[in-house]
Amino acid sequence: MPNAEILITGTELLSGDRVDTNSSRIARALQSLSIPIVQITVVGDDRLRMVAAIRAAIARSEILIISGGLGPTVDDVTREAVAEALGRPLIFDLELFEAIQARFRALGLPMSENNRRQAFQPQGALAIHNPIGTAPGFIVEEASRILFALPGVPRELERMLMESVVPHLRKRFPPVEATVWRVIRTIGISESVIDERLRDLMEAENPQVGLNAHPAMVDVRIRARGATSEEAADLAEATARIIRERLQWAVYGEGTCAPEEALMAVLQARRLTLATLEQGTLGLLGGRLAAMDPEGQVFRIGEVRSQLGIAPEHAAEAIRRQTGASIGIAAEVLREAENFHITVAIATPKSSQSLQRGHRGPLPYAAEWAANAAIGLVWRWLQEAA
Numbered sequence: 001m002p003n004a005e006i007l008i009t010g011t012e013l014l015s016g017d018r019v020d021t022n023s024s025r026i027a028r029a030l031q032s033l034s035i036p037i038v039q040i041t042v043v044g045d046d047r048l049r050m051v052a053a054i055r056a057a058i059a060r061s062e063i064l065i066i067s068g069g070l071g072p073t074v075d076d077v078t079r080e081a082v083a084e085a086l087g088r089p090l091i092f093d094l095e096l097f098e099a100i101q102a103r104f105r106a107l108g109l110p111m112s113e114n115n116r117r118q119a120f121q122p123q124g125a126l127a128i129h130n131p132i133g134t135a136p137g138f139i140v141e142e143a144s145r146i147l148f149a150l151p152g153v154p155r156e157l158e159r160m161l162m163e164s165v166v167p168h169l170r171k172r173f174p175p176v177e178a179t180v181w182r183v184i185r186t187i188g189i190s191e192s193v194i195d196e197r198l199r200d201l202m203e204a205e206n207p208q209v210g211l212n213a214h215p216a217m218v219d220v221r222i223r224a225r226g227a228t229s230e231e232a233a234d235l236a237e238a239t240a241r242i243i244r245e246r247l248q249w250a251v252y253g254e255g256t257c258a259p260e261e262a263l264m265a266v267l268q269a270r271r272l273t274l275a276t277l278e279q280g281t282l283g284l285l286g287g288r289l290a291a292m293d294p295e296g297q298v299f300r301i302g303e304v305r306s307q308l309g310i311a312p313e314h315a316a317e318a319i320r321r322q323t324g325a326s327i328g329i330a331a332e333v334l335r336e337a338e339n340f341h342i343t344v345a346i347a348t349p350k351s352s353q354s355l356q357r358g359h360r361g362p363l364p365y366a367a368e369w370a371a372n373a374a375i376g377l378v379w380r381w382l383q384e385a386a
Helices: 012-017 022-031 047-058 078-086 094-107 115-118 155-174 192-200 229-250 258-269 284-290 310-324 363-385
Strands: 004-009 037-043 063-066 090-092 120-122 126-128 137-142 145-150 178-187 210-212 218-227 249-254 274-279 299-304 329-338 339-345 352-360
Touching: 004 022, 004 047, 022 037, 022 063, 022 155, 037 047, 037 363, 047 063, 047 078, 047 145, 078 090, 078 094, 078 137, 078 145, 094 115, 115 120, 120 137, 126 145, 126 155, 137 155, 137 192, 145 155, 178 229, 178 363, 192 210, 192 218, 192 229, 218 229, 229 249, 229 363, 249 258, 258 284, 258 363, 274 284, 274 310, 284 299, 284 363, 299 310, 310 329, 310 339, 329 363, 339 363, 352 363
Parallel strands: 004 037, 004 063, 063 145, 274 299, 274 329
Antiparallel strands: 090 120, 126 137, 137 145, 178 218, 178 249, 210 218, 329 339, 339 352
């Protein structure tokens, strides 16, 4: 299978003003084709640096997908950089220019003269139609290499990626093997503990197992390859079964399942209710739980206070008794100098549990950790009480 690289352009991505999301979109699309990505590069709106990045990428890999720099302004230099990197002149395409004019007319917008730049493409390039924007993309083939240039606007890139790039690659590079991805989602267990329990699986070549950590949560990713999709799926399932056996209660779902979604489903099935009391968490815990239960069948109440007034362990029991809920949850995030101190606690009719930790970083991250940790405590109690 060929290797692929992604080149993301835009000075704003280097300054921190914007976060790159296009590389993940492209990666997901290539994943569906079993095409491995060996490198992702971000470069500013500098033609010479882009030329160097393009030449380096096509020297290493058979596929290069570029995002951004195809607009009408002077800092949109992707066309010029690709042409220079490949040693090809830029050619004005009258038919493409007329299509751009038609797009402006359809939108009821006047077209400024600088939009003419969007009708230039490297010699020999094949235009990629942009169904929802004005900037077309293009495909250039160079010996055994193939280069795609797409706009940086995420929704435009997504459409062109799925409607043009993926079909082109599927035809050009039909997969020689099938690949199946699985994501096992865990909560309330540390990445280091998972690493110890799954080390032999993570050292295997097929399926490949890797970890992706989030605040108080860890995803276990499985990539299985086989001669057929059925064979790959069987390998992935066998590995997923081992992971579930070793991690037990910590596994709450798969794929894109959110922890609050899994938690509320179990609570509803067991006809249990809960209530929350929070301080310094931005109301994140109660808000996420309430969003999963708009009719209030499980979630009794969520209070956010400037001060709990009592220790979180006692606050969890107090909110449980006050509301008559089966489970009370308290979450507290306190600023301590440059850090935060987090305490989460749960109270049930038979027991109570709590955990604490320090946290370095901005408040939203500390609040997310507190919310996930609280959900994790309840999830573990439910699994062990089953």
